[in-house]
Amino acid sequence: RLSAVFSEEMNASTVSGSTFTLANNKGEVNGTVNYANGTATFDAAEGRLDLLASYTATITSYVKDSAGIRMAADHIWHFVTQDGSWKSPQFIADYTGAPQVAMNNDGTAVMVWQQSDGTRYNIWANRYDAASGSWGTAELIESDNAGHAQVPQVAVDGNGNAVAVWYQYDGTWYSIYSNRYDAASGSWGTAELIENNDAGTAYNPQVVVDESGNAVAVWQQFDGTSYNIYSNRYDKTSGSWGTVKGVEYSSGSAQLPKLSMDSSGNAIAVWYQYDGTRNNIYANYLNSTTGNWTGVRLIESDDTGSAEYPEVAMDSSGNAVAVWHQWDGARWNIWSNRYVNGSWITATLLESDTGNAQFPQVAVDSNGNAMTVWQQYDGIQWSIWAKRFNNKYTYWESSRLIESENAGAAYHPQVALDGNGNAIAVWDMSDGLRYNTFTNRYNSTSGQWGTAHTIENENIYSATNPQISMDGNGNAIAAWSVYDGITHLWSNRFE
Numbered sequence: 034r035l036s037a038v039f040s041e042e043m044n045a046s047t048v049s050g051s052t053f054t055l056a057n058n059k060g061e062v063n064g065t066v067n068y069a070n071g072t073a074t075f076d077a078a079e080g081r082l083d084l085l086a087s088y089t090a091t092i093t094s095y096v097k098d099s100a101g102i103r104m105a106a107d108h109i110w111h112f113v114t115q116d117g118s119w120k121s122p123q124f125i126a127d128y129t130g131a132p133q134v135a136m137n138n139d140g141t142a143v144m145v146w147q148q149s150d151g152t153r154y155n156i157w158a159n160r161y162d163a164a165s166g167s168w169g170t171a172e173l174i175e176s177d178n179a180g181h182a183q184v185p186q187v188a189v190d191g192n193g194n195a196v197a198v199w200y201q202y203d204g205t206w207y208s209i210y211s212n213r214y215d216a217a218s219g220s221w222g223t224a225e226l227i228e229n230n231d232a233g234t235a236y237n238p239q240v241v242v243d244e245s246g247n248a249v250a251v252w253q254q255f256d257g258t259s260y261n262i263y264s265n266r267y268d269k270t271s272g273s274w275g276t277v278k279g280v281e282y283s284s285g286s287a288q289l290p291k292l293s294m295d296s297s298g299n300a301i302a303v304w305y306q307y308d309g310t311r312n313n314i315y316a317n318y319l320n321s322t323t324g325n326w327t328g329v330r331l332i333e334s335d336d337t338g339s340a341e342y343p344e345v346a347m348d349s350s351g352n353a354v355a356v357w358h359q360w361d362g363a364r365w366n367i368w369s370n371r372y373v374n375g376s377w378i379t380a381t382l383l384e385s386d387t388g389n390a391q392f393p394q395v396a397v398d399s400n401g402n403a404m405t406v407w408q409q410y411d412g413i414q415w416s417i418w419a420k421r422f423n424n425k426y427t428y429w430e431s432s433r434l435i436e437s438e439n440a441g442a443a444y445h446p447q448v449a450l451d452g453n454g455n456a457i458a459v460w461d462m463s464d465g466l467r468y469n470t471f472t473n474r475y476n477s478t479s480g481q482w483g484t485a486h487t488i489e490n491e492n493i494y495s496a497t498n499p500q501i502s503m504d505g506n507g508n509a510i511a512a513w514s515v516y517d518g519i520t521h522l523w524s525n526r527f528e
Contacts, residue, residue: 035075037092037108044097048073052093057086059399059452059505079139084507084528085116086453087478113478117507117528119488125159125512125522126171132498132512132522135189138452138505139163143195143214144512145174145185146522154181156199158221160214161510161526168524174212175224179203182210184237191244192216196267198227198238198250206234209252211274213267227265227274232256235263239302241294245269249300249319251280251290259286262304262317266324280317281329285309289342296349297321301372303332303343303355312339314357314370316377332370333380337361340368346397347372354403354422356383356393365389367407369429371422383420384432388412396450399505400424404456404475406435406446415442417460419475419482435473436485440465445498452505453477457527459488459499459511468495470513488525491515496523 035055048068055062055075063078073092082088089111094104125132125144132146140163147154159171175182180202187197193216200207212224228235233255242248248267253260262280267273280302281287287306294300298321305312318327333340338360347353353372358365367383367390384390388410395405401424408415421430436443441463448458454477461468473485488511489496499513509527514520 035090037073037090039071039073042071042099043068043073044099044101045069047095047097052095054091055088057083057088057453062088079506081506082114083451083453083505084114085455085476085478086114086507088112088114116474116476119472120526120528122489122523122525123168125168125524126157127519127521129157129520129522130154130514131184132500132514133185133187134500134502134510134512134524135187135195136502136504136508136510137189137191137193139191139193140504140506140508141189141193142502142510143187143189143197144510144524145187145197147183147185147199153178154183156182156185156197156212158187158195158197158214160195172221174221175199175201175210177201177203177210177224186238186240188240188242188248190242190246192246194242194246196240196242196248198240200236200238200252207236209235209238209250211240211250211267225274228252228254228263228277230254230263230277237289239290239292241292241300243294243298243321244296245298247298247321249292249294251292251302253288253290253304256282259284260288262287262290262302264302264319264326275324278326280326281306281315287315291344293345293347293353295347295351297351299347299351301345301347301353303345305339305341305343305357311336312341314340314343314355316345316355316372318372330377332377333357333359333368335359335368335380342392344393344395346395346403348397348401349399350401352401354395354397354405356395356405358391358393358407365391367393367405369405381429383429384409384418386411390418392445394446394448396448396456398450398454399452400454402450402454402477404448404450406448406458408444408446408460414439415444417443417446417458419448419458421475433482435482436460436462436471438462438464438471438485443471447499447501449501449503449509451503451507453507455507457501457503457509459501461495461497461499461513467491467493468497470496470499470511472511489513489515489523493517
């Protein structure tokens with residue numbers, strides 16, 4: 034609640050939502066204004082303001098006192114809200130692997146993972162309800178007992194509906210399956226096959242959803258000679274998946290597609306593909322109006338060495354940032370390209386240190402600012418670095434080392450951004466005895482990273498492979514695995 038105290042009694046009818054307003058960099062905040070006994074209050078419609086966000090409050094000169102005299106001028110003040118903090122780690126499940134977590138802008142989250150029943154891996158899910166602030170009950174979301182179901186992915190729309198995808202063995206090869214959580218009924222549906230190409234096995238699905246609940250999935254699939262990239266689209270209106278379409282199907286093997294979507298349902302897929310000499314980075318754009326992929330584009334042109342493991346993130350306007358690592362003949366470097374106003378620009382080298390830099394991750398905020406993180410070798414050990422793209426001035430800022438622990442190597446960074454450009458990164462790092470899950474926080478107001486620290490209290494066994502997702506207000510959920518002979522899934526919440 035935001036309050037303004039007047040020095041005298043005011044005309045209550047002049048204190049309203051049109052004369053007492055609140056805004057941040059995302060625009061005007063919806064809320065309710067009340068006046069009583071010399072005090073005006075503003076209550077945000079969402080219940081609370083964003084974390085670590087800059088706000089401007091305005092009371093206009095149209096406000097009058099009880100005698101009908103207007104204020105001499107608008108009264109304007111600025112403030113930054115307090116930041117959140119990590120809570121206590123929570124146990125989620127046993128016999129698990131490959132956790133993924135996704136949040137929507139109101140804080141609803143869905144976590145999926147593969148879990149062994151002693152014979153095979155199955156796909157399970159749990160849902161975090163933002164209103165109650167608690168996890169629900171874990172559910173099995175596929176029941177085909179033919180073979181292993183592995184490496185699930187998940188996305189959540191603006192209404193809390195979720196779409197999960199994974200690959201599953203049918204006795205001959207792996208195929209791509211999906212299930213959908215319906216927020217209105219509070220239940221998962223029935224798992225279904227979303228591709229029907231029986232020429233070869235399919236792996237590595239990815240999924241995204243728009244705010245309305247339409248989804249797009251991509252994956253790589255073997256045609257007997259090479260891997261190609263395919264897709265399918267879920268239409269919220271019809272409540273069904275459509276027809277499988279080729280994203281690319283040329284002669285060189287295409288692998289590890291990644292996918293991102295804007296607020297209108299347009300999507301960009303990126304992948305690496307072999308040309309007979311080296312791997313290159315390619316992209317394709319899905320037009321949500323036509324439902325068609327518009328054409329494959331090579332988004333890097335350095336033929337010195339292979340380019341691999343791309344990632345991509347789109348902002349709400351449809352612009353995107355892609356990152357990958359690329360061999361220069363001596364070491365791996367981090368590169369990027371930007372998709373702006375319907376076309377890719379020019380690939381840019383993001384770092385030029387002497388040690389290998391690999392496995393970048395990237396996230397963007399609603400204003401087009403981007404944050405990428407990666408692991409980098411300094412000749413002694415691996416460390417975690419970050420670099421921010423400033424969309425206002427269209428340049429990449431300086432690279433930052435975001436952890437300074439010298440006891441052991443750090444790997445597997447992940448990053449997420451909120452609607453105000455604040456970031457949270459997570460990674461696993463050795464202390465010389467075990468791996469722990471660490472985090473650091475980027476403050477968009479100060480333009481600085483904080484101090485890295487652990488978010489779990491495991492003192493005996495290693496905690497590895499963290500994942501992170503944020504909502505638009507700055508709340509976040511992280512997940513990671515702990516292995517002590519069996520694998521346990523844990524989570525923590527930032528709020």
